[in-house]
Amino acid sequence: MSEESGPGHPGYRATVSALALGQLLCWAALYYTFSTFVLPMQQALGWDKPTLMGAFTLGLAMWGAGSYAAGAAIDAGRGRALMTAGAALAGLGLLLWSQVSAPWMLYAVWALLGAAMAMTLYEPAFNVLTKRYPLRYREGITTLTLVGGFASTLCFPAVAALQAAFGWRGALAVIGAVLLLAIAPLHWWALGGPAIVAAPASHDEADDATLHEALHEPAFWLLAICFTLHSFVQAALWAHVMPAFAAKGVPEGQALQVLVTVGPAQVAGRLLYVWLGRGWSLRVIGAVVMACLPAAMTLFALSRSLYALLAFAVLFGMANGLVTIVRGGLVPEYFGRTHVGRIGGAMSGIGLLARAAAPLSMAWLLLVVPGYREALLGLALMGVLATLAFWRARPPVASAPR
The missing domain is CATH 1.20.1250.20 (MFS general substrate transporter like domains)
Structure with a gap:
């Protein structure tokens, strides 16, 4: 059997390309953008830097705490739903972030965004590819990391342009809409249907x-x-x-x-x-x-x-x-x-x-x-x-x- 999906479903290259684009935008939105919004939020809301950094720290902690549950969902065959829901949750979280007016609201938003990180950033995509394409997962992982490596390069000029055009709240709303309306459907499409894979003949799952x-x-x-x-x-x-x-x-x-x-x-x-x-x-x-x-x-x-x-x-x-x-x-x-x-x-x-x-x-x-x-x-x-x-x-x- 070939490492391609069934009729009407994306094959290996399309799946890897779509997931790579998702990694690029999710890393840019969820991990790198935070520092670019610190000064605008301080100026607009008057909050000190420790308050803002505490929200990001909470997000990172939620990312770590949610990693096992995300992995278990992939092992149970729910990788498509997990990564789609993760991108949608990320988009929703950014839209909510654009509306915060009190520190507790920012912390609640970053609890959601931390969960979205656990559902989207690298590890889930690696695990999905490993299970779907056992002969080529190393190649796929390399491609994802190559494309994802440009996330910081993309993030800073793009966010600066969005903030100049729409302000910091508008910039967050635009980024959230992209994840919710583009990346979530892309994940759903890319992981559609069971992958038909050629597993190594010597491989026994019992081992x-x-x-x-x-x-x-x-x-x-x-x-x-x-x-x-x-x-x-x-x-x-x-x-x-x-x-x-x-x-x-x-x-x-x-x-x-x-x-x-x-x-x-x-x-x-x-x-x-x-x-x-x-x-x-x-x-x-x-x-x-x-x-x-x-x-x-x-x-x-x-x-x-x-x-x-x-x-x-x-x-x-x-x-x-x-x-x-x-x-x-x-x-x-x-x-x-x-x-x-x-x-x-x-x-x-x-x-x-x-x-x-x-x-x-x-x-x-x-x-x-x-x-x-x-x-x-x-x-x-x-x-x-x-x-x-x-x-x-x-x-x-x-x-x-x-």
């Missing part, structure tokens, strides 16, 4: 680990520790990156020059994987990717020259770009595809909760260390521990035929 069995494997916990530390370091850095540059005495113009390098480096890392890395073991690729993180953080902690900081941006961007591919491919490779939603959701949920806690934890750390240099070296140490945990996470013996 695949359940979540209960995975939780008893050292590999699960080592990978969970690895990806949790990676998420923590990434989130802590992004939350404090501009104050860290200021503490170094780096001019704002140079700091922005460094930061805009991260996005292209992220996409470049994924393209490099497409061109050169597909024949490599994900475990080898992952070890290299993980080692880039502590190297990048050490460079950032100890350097002030522009060239060294640009090297940091390249290493950090490539690590962030490729870790998503590694995580998405390694879970089914180690534990099988049958329960990939629950296993991947549980693993990513732990990391997402750490991401939500990272900005505040970094602030607390700065109260007990001399300054940003020492705090960043602490993040580098976390990166070393993540690398060691990844390398010790050997595939379970039963995963070999998968």
